[in-house]
Amino acid sequence: MNANQSAEERSRVVVIGVGLIGASIGSALTQQGWAVHLRDAKVSHARVAETLGAGSVETPSASAVELVVVAVPPRALAGVVRTALETYPYATVTDVGSVKAEVLDTLWGHRELHRYVGSHPMAGTQHSGPTAARADLFADRTWVITPHRRSDPAAIDAVTRLARACDARTVIMDVDEHDAAVARVSHLPHLMSVLTAGHLTTMGEQDLALAGPGLRDVTRVAGSDPGLWEQILTANSAAVLSELRQVRDDLGQLIGAIEDGAAIRSDGHRDTRALRDRLARAVTGTRRIPGKHGAPAVAYQQVVVEIPDTPGALAKLFADVDELGVNVEDVSIDHDQNRQVGYLALAVAPDAAAGLAARMAGRGWFVQP
Amino acid sequence: MNANQSAEERSRVVVIGVGLIGASIGSALTQQGWAVHLRDAKVSHARVAETLGAGSVETPSASAVELVVVAVPPRALAGVVRTALETYPYATVTDVGSVKAEVLDTLWGHRELHRYVGSHPMAGTQHSGPTAARADLFADRTWVITPHRRSDPAAIDAVTRLARACDARTVIMDVDEHDAAVARVSHLPHLMSVLTAGHLTTMGEQDLALAGPGLRDVTRVAGSDPGLWEQILTANSAAVLSELRQVRDDLGQLIGAIEDGAAIRSDGHRDTRALRDRLARAVTGTRRIPGKHGAPAVAYQQVVVEIPDTPGALAKLFADVDELGVNVEDVSIDHDQNRQVGYLALAVAPDAAAGLAARMAGRGWFVQP
The missing domain is CATH 1.10.3660.10 (6-phosphogluconate dehydrogenase C-terminal like domain)
Structure with missing residues (x-):
């Protein structure tokens, strides 16, 4: 999908509610060449979002819309999702609310519910409103998708494509587990x-x-x-x-x-x-708590070198560590109360530890096994 | 006081306990030309701090010491302060513990208590130990000084000079109020x-x-x-x-x-x-919560401009705001439900608000009074 494709070929999406999250989604999808239509109860918000490149305020033909993203406040979610299912007869409808069970419970029994799949991008800032929007708000963030037992597989796919177009990492979860x-x-x-x-x-x-x-x-x-x-x-x-x-x-x-x-x-x-x-x-x-970008928190490994009781030894030890060019994440001093000797503990990435230990030993330092 | 003065003229200080705080104080004072002597129950810690420029591990003549800074763990504070008062007969003794009443209560009645004045620099990092020390750790931070009713005025002055040499801002508080x-x-x-x-x-x-x-x-x-x-x-x-x-x-x-x-x-x-x-x-x-450097949190003032219902108006509005070069801290969109019009609210420093409003009005925008 790119901006050179004809209007007929582009994925056509309606974003309802263009606060921070809605306008950021609009901006990300517009950059990916999707045709984005913006709607908001506050017309000026939609206009601001349009000015900032999040899409167009023009009304699309309802039957041409493939995906609707509902990004309104929590209290309004279920009603707007229901209206969207009824307004856009062929569209997958998702919402980006941070609680998932209430919408589903409210709409349970609706005959078009198979076209609704909830989702929740784990992103935000302390600012709000369309002027704070950023196309890269979701980059490398988790975007939870919460299918239910009546979801169409095609609807789940459509929401997955949405999250990926925003550069997010998708995770599938049950609604109640998510909440x-x-x-x-x-x-x-x-x-x-x-x-x-x-x-x-x-x-x-x-x-x-x-x-x-x-x-x-x-x-x-x-x-x-x-x-x-x-x-x-x-x-x-x-x-x-x-x-x-x-x-x-x-x-x-x-x-x-x-x-x-x-x-x-x-x-x-x-x-x-x-x-x-x-x-x-x-x-x-x-x-x-996992580290940034969903990576597990890194457990560094310690290489512990004895500090000899000779003048200038510690300065030389620091100089040798520097020279070896290993990325030392943290340095601390340990002490043996009984033997009255000190140790320099160097925290390094696990795959660098053995090499650093061997090279320090090669330079004559006593490295703890 | 500077490094060119003879050893006899330099302020002579003993820092006891060279973890993060003690070693940082030693480094700051050394940079200011003070003669700093380092002591730690763990000899290797004192050596590390010396290597990093926090002072010397040499033992000074006890009667030449003017100031002792006790930077040991809370549990050891009172005992080390007492020993320091008895070891250094002419020195002001301070501690940098984060709780002040316990030391004073423990030492109350000691005949040398007039030379003790507690203090508490509000600084630290998530790291600990002398290798994390920084001479600028206290720059622009608050350093609380907690005199008591038996404190010598000269001792209060000595602790104030210490805090200022570390580039901190001093605040005087009662011990119990501090705690x-x-x-x-x-x-x-x-x-x-x-x-x-x-x-x-x-x-x-x-x-x-x-x-x-x-x-x-x-x-x-x-x-x-x-x-x-x-x-x-x-x-x-x-x-x-x-x-x-x-x-x-x-x-x-x-x-x-x-x-x-x-x-x-x-x-x-x-x-x-x-x-x-x-x-x-x-x-x-x-x-x-006060802002950085102890300044009160800035309350921004809003300049609210009506968004006209004409194509391209909002883009022009943004362009005009940019051109005026005022530092806009936050932008949001407000909306009048009844009149169906939007407003752009610009948050700026209070002293810039009137000027921005006048200049936007001068460019033909309707600015809310």
């Missing part, structure tokens, strides 16, 4: 950020002057559009409540762990093991 | 991140594949050293527990708000107002 997963990895973290940010409204200015980058990280997503999130959380309330109740239990246990750690026992010591276990478990949790 | 403030802006957000990250350990791989940048933001600080945080949270447990209990109440109310929003009332509608209020309150909270 439970986003409750866990998106909606719950959002609410934890909301609780943290809401608590800031109770503080004095002087307290806030001590805020560091950690606070900004934790509260960033809480700055998102409350109207949109109200709808997302309401649409996915059962799954969200289940996660929140688990976290309420966790919070109670955390409070208990800190109380225990604060109490001085009869032997004069404190027992902070429960607190430490919770902190360590959180570190384990952060390591489970 | 309550960091419980709110640092320790509580850390624990919210810990709860969120800990919850990830209960999820399947497939769920985690849907993780986006929001989850990474919220959980980033939970990846920090559990051993260090165990000590910080235990040292500040009273203030931390008070915040956690408030958040537990907030969480209960949030659960209630989502339950209310999920229930369909007898009139067939849902009442999501309580949920929406909580989400809106969180947005207000995020806006209270």
Whole structure:
């Protein structure tokens, strides 16, 4: 498909709702040579999106439309999907809402439901509206497709082509599995950020002057559009409540762990093991998050070199590491309390570790086996 | 003070504990021409810091030392501060721990306490150890100084000079106020991140594949050293527990708000107002966080221009805004449902708003008053 093909040959798509997501999809598909028609309840939004290259505001012939992408707010999704199924008799209809069960439940029993397949591109920015649109918003992002038992295989294919034209990676999931997963990895973290940010409204200015980058990280997503999130959380309330109740239990246990750690026992010591276990478990949790582009988080391998007790040895050690040109991701110093010697631990990619160890040993360093 | 002065004239400082913070302080002071002596229970750490330019591992004459900076883990702080007061008879002693009351309470009654003034530089990275040290770690960061009622004015001055030599901005606070403030802006957000990250350990791989940048933001600080945080949270447990209990109440109310929003009332509608209020309150909270370098978060002002209903008008509008060369921070489209017209809202710095409005009006646009 490219821009030189005649209008009749081009994939014809209607994007309904040209906020950030809809206008970005329109821009990506227009760049791929698709014929994109834009619709929005706010005519000026569609015009802005057209000006920015997301498609045309012209009305297509309904029977020529092959695909409809519904990108309206969650509360309006089911109604607009239903109307689209009835307006465009040969089109596959998808939506890009972040909760999938509610639309399907509402439309269950509709005679054209086989042409509807939900989907969910995992992308966004803190900005909203068509002026924030970018054709590359979905590049390398996950785009979940959620077929149901009445979906036409051809409709699933059409939505897969859409996601791929936007340069996204597709994942097929069951509707309920999807909603439970986003409750866990998106909606719950959002609410934890909301609780943290809401608590800031109770503080004095002087307290806030001590805020560091950690606070900004934790509260960033809480700055998102409350109207949109109200709808997302309401649409996915059962799954969200289940996660929140688990976290309420966790919070109670955390409070208990800190109380225990604060109490001085009869032997004069404190027992902070429960607190430490919770902190360590959180570190384990952060390591489970896949890296960018869906790659698993890289586990670096450590090459540990003994630091000899001679003047200038460490400077020479650093110089030798530099010279070998291996990409060292992290450097730390370990220490053997009993032997009173130090070790330089070099974190490198697993496939580079053996080579680095051999070459350092070849230069006379004692490398830990 | 500069490097050309004789050894006798240079400020002589001992840094005890050369992890990230201690070694960074040593590097900053060395660059300012101070004579820095490094000590660490792990001799190899002091050697690494020396190699990286943070100072010298030579032992100074105790009576020549003017300032001692204690940068050891929280649990060891009070003991090391006490020993420093007794070892260096003329030195001001400060520590850089993130909780201030415990050290003071432990040492209260010590006859040399007037030479001790606590402090807390608000800086750090996710890395630790001397190899992560940077002389500019404190540049433009807040460095809290917490005098007590027995502090010598000269000791407060000495700690102020230390912070300024590291290029930090100093703030004077009462010890208990400091500890309550960091419980709110640092320790509580850390624990919210810990709860969120800990919850990830209960999820399947497939769920985690849907993780986006929001989850990474919220959980980033939970990846920090559990051993260090165990000590910080235990040292500040009273203030931390008070915040956690408030958040537990907030969480209960949030659960209630989502339950209310999920229930369909007898009139067939849902009442999501309580949920929406909580989400809106969180947005207000995020806006209270001061910007970088301690500046208040900038409130932009909007210049709103009507989008005429003529072909190409919007493109011309964008072109005119570009030509005027005003720094536009955000652009959004507003819409008047009744009049069916659109507006382009341009967010600009408050001092640029009136000029932009006048110049757009001068070019024939209708600018909202």
